[in-house]
Amino acid sequence: MRETGRRPVRRAFHEDDGGFTTVGMVLALLVSLALLFSAAKVYKINSVAADVQNVADAAALAAENQVASFYIVAQVCDAVVLSLSLTSAVTAGAGAVALCIPGGQTVASRLLDASADIARARQRFAEEAADRLNALQNLLPYFAALQASQVARANDDGVARYFGIAFLAPEAGASIDFGSIDEATQAIDDLRARQDQVAQAAERADAASKEAQESKERAWRADCGNAPGYCMYERAGKLAGLSGARNPRFSSADTWSFSVALERARAYYAERAAHEQPQGDSVDEQANSALRARFYAYAVRELKSAYVRDAGDSFEAFLPVLPANTDEMRATSLFAERVYPVTAAEDGTCTMHAWAGCPACAGARQAGTGSVAELEAGGFAVCPECAFTPASLGSVAAASTSIGNGFEHWYRIVAEEAGVYARARAEADAAKREVQGPIESFTQIMGDVTKQAASQRIEVAPPGSVGAVAIVADVHEVAASDLFPSSFVSQPTALGARAALSAATLARDDSSETETVITSLLDGVDADAAGIAGAPKLVLSLWSRLLGAYTQGHDALLDAVRQIGDALPIKKGSSGLGTWAAQKIEAFVTDAGFEPAELAAWKPVTVNSWHVVGADGSKPMTAIAQAKRIGAHIRPTEQNPLRAAIDLNADFVTEEFDQRSSQEIEIARIQLFGEGGPSVPLSITLPEPLRSAGHDGIQRAREALKSLVAREEEVEPWA
Ligand SMILES: [Zn+2]
Numbered sequence: 243m244r245e246t247g248r249r250p251v252r253r254a255f256h257e258d259d260g261g262f263t264t265v266g267m268v269l270a271l272l273v274s275l276a277l278l279f280s281a282a283k284v285y286k287i288n289s290v291a292a293d294v295q296n297v298a299d300a301a302a303l304a305a306e307n308q309v310a311s312f313y314i315v316a317q318v319c320d321a322v323v324l325s326l327s328l329t330s331a332v333t334a335g336a337g338a339v340a341l342c343i344p345g346g347q348t349v350a351s352r353l354l355d356a357s358a359d360i361a362r363a364r365q366r367f368a369e370e371a372a373d374r375l376n377a378l379q380n381l382l383p384y385f386a387a388l389q390a391s392q393v394a395r396a397n398d399d400g401v402a403r404y405f406g407i408a409f410l411a412p413e414a415g416a417s418i419d420f421g422s423i424d425e426a427t428q429a430i431d432d433l434r435a436r437q438d439q440v441a442q443a444a445e446r447a448d449a450a451s452k453e454a455q456e457s458k459e460r461a462w463r464a465d466c467g468n469a470p471g472y473c474m475y476e477r478a479g480k481l482a483g484l485s486g487a488r489n490p491r492f493s494s495a496d497t498w499s500f501s502v503a504l505e506r507a508r509a510y511y512a513e514r515a516a517h518e519q520p521q522g523d524s525v526d527e528q529a530n531s532a533l534r535a536r537f538y539a540y541a542v543r544e545l546k547s548a549y550v551r552d553a554g555d556s557f558e559a560f561l562p563v564l565p566a567n568t569d570e571m572r573a574t575s576l577f578a579e580r581v582y583p584v585t586a587a588e589d590g591t592c593t594m595h596a597w598a599g600c601p602a603c604a605g606a607r608q609a610g611t612g613s614v615a616e617l618e619a620g621g622f623a624v625c626p627e628c629a630f631t632p633a634s635l636g637s638v639a640a641a642s643t644s645i646g647n648g649f650e651h652w653y654r655i656v657a658e659e660a661g662v663y664a665r666a667r668a669e670a671d672a673a674k675r676e677v678q679g680p681i682e683s684f685t686q687i688m689g690d691v692t693k694q695a696a697s698q699r700i701e702v703a704p705p706g707s708v709g710a711v712a713i714v715a716d717v718h719e720v721a722a723s724d725l726f727p728s729s730f731v732s733q734p735t736a737l738g739a740r741a742a743l744s745a746a747t748l749a750r751d752d753s754s755e756t757e758t759v760i761t762s763l764l765d766g767v768d769a770d771a772a773g774i775a776g777a778p779k780l781v782l783s784l785w786s787r788l789l790g791a792y793t794q795g796h797d798a799l800l801d802a803v804r805q806i807g808d809a810l811p812i813k814k815g816s817s818g819l820g821t822w823a824a825q826k827i828e829a830f831v832t833d834a835g836f837e838p839a840e841l842a843a844w845k846p847v848t849v850n851s852w853h854v855v856g857a858d859g860s861k862p863m864t865a866i867a868q869a870k871r872i873g874a875h876i877r878p879t880e881q882n883p884l885r886a887a888i889d890l891n892a893d894f895v896t897e898e899f900d901q902r903s904s905q906e907i908e909i910a911r912i913q914l915f916g917e918g919g920p921s922v923p924l925s926i927t928l929p930e931p932l933r934s935a936g937h938d939g940i941q942r943a944r945e946a947l948k949s950l951v952a953r954e955e956e957v958e959p960w961a
Contacts, residue, residue: 293716293742294402294404294714294715294716294741294742295742295744297393297394297397297402297404297406297714297716297742298406298712298713298714298742298743298744299712299744299746299848300393300397301389301390301391301393301394301406301408301712301714301744302390302408302710302711302712302744302745302746302846302848303746303846303847303848304389304390304392304393304408304712304846305386305387305389305390305408305410305706305710305712305746305846306386306706306709306710306746306747306748306846307389307845307846308382308385308386308389308706309382309386309410309704309705309706309707309710309748309844309846310748310843310844310845310846312375312378312379312382312702312704312706313702313704313748313843313844314756314843315375315378315909316375316418316700316702316704317702317756317760317839317841318756318760318924319367319371319375319420319700319909319910319924320420320699320700320839321760321789321792321793321839322367322371322789322910322912322924323364323367323368323371323420323700324695324696324699324792324839325785325788325789325791325792326360326361326363326364326367326785326912327361327364327423327426327691327692327695328692328695328696328788328791328799329357329360329364329781329784329785329788330357330358330360330361330364330423330426330430331357331426331688331691331692331695331830332784332788332799332802332803332806332827332831333353333354333356333357333360333780333781333784333806334353334354334357334358334361334426334429334430334433334684334688335685335688335803335823335826335827335830335831336353336803336806336807336827337349337350337351337352337353337354337356337357337433338350338354338433338681338684338685338823338826338827339807339820339823339824339827340353340820341354341433341437341440341441341444341677341681341823342440342444342677342681342815342817342819342820342822342823343444343448343814343815343819343820344444344445344448344449344815344816344817346441346444346820347437347438347441349777350437350441351434351437352776352777353777353780353781354430354433354434354437355434355777356777356778356780356781357430357781358427358430358431358434359914360781360785360914361423361426361427361430362427363912363913363914364423365422365423365424365427366910366913367910367911367912367913367924368420368421368422369420370909370910370911371420371909371910371924372418372419372420374908374909374910375418375909376415376417376418378909379415379418379704379705380414380415380705382410382415382704382705382706383409383410383413383705383706386408386409386410386705386706386710387407387408387409387943389408390406390407390408390710390712390714390943391405391406391407391408391942391943393406393712394406394714394943402716403716403717404714404715404716404717405714405715405717405942405943405947406712406713406714406715406943407712407713407943407944407947408710408711408712408713409710409711409712409713409862409863409866410705410706410709410710411705411706411708411709411710411711411854411855411857411858411860411863412703412705412706412707412708412858412860413705413858413860413862414705415702415703415704415705415707416701416702416703416704418700418701418702419700420700421694421695421698423691423695425687425690425691426687426688426691428687429683429684429687429688429691432680432684433680433681433684436680439676439680440676440677440680440681443673443674443676443677444673444677444815444817444819446669446670446673447670447673447674447676447677447817447819448815448816448817448819450666450667450669450670450673450817451666451670451815451816451817451818452816453662453666453670454663454666454667454670455495455816457659457662457663457666458495458498458500458659458663459495460655460659461495461500461503461655461656461659461660461663462492462494462495462498463495464503464652464653464655464656464659465492465498465502465503465506465652465656466490466491466492466498466502466506467492467495467498468652469491472646472647472651472652473652474503474506474507474510474649474652474653474656475489475490475491475506477510477647477648477649477652478506478509478510478649481510481514481649482509482510482513482514482517482649483513484506484509484510484513488505488506488509489506489509490502490506499550499552500550500552500559500561500656500660500663501550501552503561503653503656504545504548504549504550504561507541507545507548507561507653507656508542508545508548510649511538511541511542511545512542514534514538515535515538515539515541515542518531518534518535518538519531525600525601525627525628526628526629528597528599528600528628529596529597529600529628529629529630529634530596530634530638532596532597532599533596533597533634533635533638534638536576536579536581536635536638537564537576537635537638537639540564540574540575540576541564543575544562544564545562547560547562548560548561548562550660555671555674555675556667556668556671557663557664557667557668557671558664559660559661559663559664560660561656561657561660561661562657563654563657563658564639564643564650564653564654564657565636565639566639566640566643566644566650566654567636567637567640568632568633568635568636568637569636570636571614571632571635571636572615572618572632572636576614576635577613577614577615578613578614578615579613579614580611580612580613580616581611581613582594582595582596582597582611582612582613582614582617582630583595583597583598583600583603583608583611584608584609584610584611584612584622585602585603585606585607585608585609586606586607586608586609587606587607587623591623592609592621592622592623593606593622593623593624593625594612594616594617594622594625594630595625595627595628595630596625596628596630596634597628600625600627600628600630601627602625602626602627602628614632614635617630617631617632618632670817673817674817674819677819678819678822681823681826682826685823685826685827685829685830688830689829689830689833689834692830692831692834692836693830693833693834693835695834696834696835696836696837697834697835699839707748708747708854708857708858709745709746709747709748709849709853709854709857709858710745710746710747710846710854711743711744711745711851711854711855711863711866712743712744712745712746713741713742713743713866713947714741714742714743714744715741715742715947716741741947743851743866744848744851745848745849745850745851745853745854745855746846746847746848746849746854747846747847747849747853747854748844748845748846748847749844749845749846749847750843750844751843751844751845754841754843756841756843757793757841760789760792760793760841778914780806780809781914782914784802784805784806787801787802787805788802790802791836792838792839793838793839793841794838795836795837795838796831796832796834796835796836796837799831799834799836800828800831800832803827803828803831804828807824807827851866852867855867908923908924909924910923910924911923911924912924
């Protein structure tokens with residue numbers, strides 16, 4: 243009995259000697275991929291009774307298995323390319339966020355450097371991998387032919403002598419290209435070049451924002467934050483009986499606005515102006531009440547022109563400061579308004595009164611009205627009754643402004659803070675714009691690149707993506723000397739040879755092999771052991787997560803973004819720029835609409851050969867189709883379609899693996915953080931038969947098959 247059965251398959255990623263611990267060894271795990279390009283033995287027929295059709299089936303499966311393996315290798319490369327693109331983008335995004343946060347520049351600088359490194363590593367890997375994958379897929383017809391030949395030979399025994407060959411449809415693959423992320427690299431470099439400027443603006447924005455916040459906090463306390471203690475809210479309730487929507491209370495400065503205080507002041511003075519009454523009958527009190535009414539009316543007028551405009555990215559406010567003494571009063575319209583009654587004595591002496599109800603006005607000759615300015619300019623006697631002087635009016639709000647039980651005291655704080663706040667906000671807003679401009683265009687570009695990277699998977703259509711056709715013949719009665727071209731026509735002996743044709747194509751395989759290979763890619767990378775710390779360690783861990791995102795899609799990607807945000811050793815600043823930038827980064831990740839990659843593994847299955855030969859318009863397949871049609875009636879002519887197919891196939895199987903001495907084909911190397919950083923080679927090892935056999939084996943099979951179809955004897959019909 244023949245040696246049969248599968249070679250024990252080593253578990254992926256676990257070497258017998260105890261696993262991988264160093265970076266350099268990690269991707270040697272991809273050695274397991276070698277098993278996918280597995281040897282002929284796997285397809286050795288487990289029966290002495292294997293007939294030529296069984297062997298042809300096995301040969302077709304083995305040939306197509308090369309194609310299945312290629313898909314996995316290509317997908318691993320795609321995962322590496324995409325995850326590196328995303329790692330670079332997310333790291334750069336985190337760098338941009340850090341740049342917006344006070345004290346974050348050092349971290350930002352490291353992250354931006356790391357992202358630029360990753361972008362370069364990605365680009366280099368993408369170029370190398372595309373080159374090698376294209377070279378590798380050019381070898382597939384050769385591997386397939388060789389595998390078919392090996393499988394046929396492996397099933398030889400004392401009786402049967404098999405020769406086989408395989409054809410792939412299509413013969414040539416589509417060129418593989420991972421595209422470039424040059425735009426992102428440029429954007430990262432641009433931001434790195436401007437990082438000092440951006441960070442300084444962010445610091446200014448933060449300092450000014452802090453100042454603005456403190457000012458707002460003080461204003462809020464004066465308006466309603468002090469409640470139930472003295473404040474505008476409390477005073478408006480007590481002194482003017484305001485309540486409800488006219489006298490609202492806010493529990494925090496964050497939700498409060500200067501416009502709240504403005505509306506409250508408007509309501510308060512309107513109320514006071516409407517209901518001002520003397521508190522007693524004395525002339526003094528009546529005079530004061532009249533002057534208070536002037537003051538309230540003035541406040542109502544002034545507050546009409548007041549405004550608060552907070553557009554989020556700009557702030558303007560005008561809250562008039564009401565006069566608290568005579569000096570301040572001189573600068574207002576109260577000083578100039580000509581509303582005070584003047585009486586003239588018989589001797590021509592004129593007297594100005596606080597109000598028309600002054601007892602001294604009664605019966606006196608009215609001489610029009612005057613202003614406080616005129617009163618101060620002189621020429622008026624002081625009224626013995628109401629004793630009206632400029633200070634009478636100047637002092638109306640003096641007490642209520644200077645002590646806490648006056649509404650004016652608290653309003654004045656708010657009005658003054660509005661000015662402080664507006665200046666700080668203007669400075670903060672200007673500095674923010676200096677930050678937001680570059681960051682905005684940066685996130686825009688990174689967003690576009692991420693979107694593109696997330697949506698564009700490599701198109702893999704290698705030779706054999708439609709299928710493989712194997713032709714196997716049992717030539718056991720043929721003398722070895724007959725298998726060479728010089729002799730195959732000259733000795734027309736009846737041989738009883740048998741030939742069979744089989745086809746295989748790829749079917750979806752439910753195994754999670756591809757996913758396991760991808761998600762385990764970095765399992766063995768021990769950052770600590772490799773001496774990787776700080777930002778690069780963070781980036782390495784990010785990359786590991788993003789490899790997971792390749793298989794899991796958007797949510798995993800967003801998680802990775804948030805985790806790196808949480809991992810940053812920097813605090814949120816006052817300007818809100820960090821939060822703003824973090825939202826931008828999250829937004830571009832969300833907008834990328836990243837879907838998990840299609841990770842189905844493929845396995846070869848036999849299929850009616852019409853499906854393969856009919857689906858491909860290549861000359862060899864057309865020739866095989868023709869040979870199939872002729873069926874049992876193949877004649878030994880030069881035009882025999884099968885001979886033509888074999889010859890045509892020979893044109894394609896010209897590539898020969900040129901690294902026979904080498905154990906591995908290095909697809910590409912991931913070189914992180916420059917020459918001194920961890921280096922991760924992505925290699926596959928070809929099984930021994932592929933390394934040791936060469937064109938000779940294929941050539942012999944080819945000649946054997948040609949000699950067979952050159953004979954007069956009919957071969958048996960094909961399945
Ligand atoms: Zn008077």
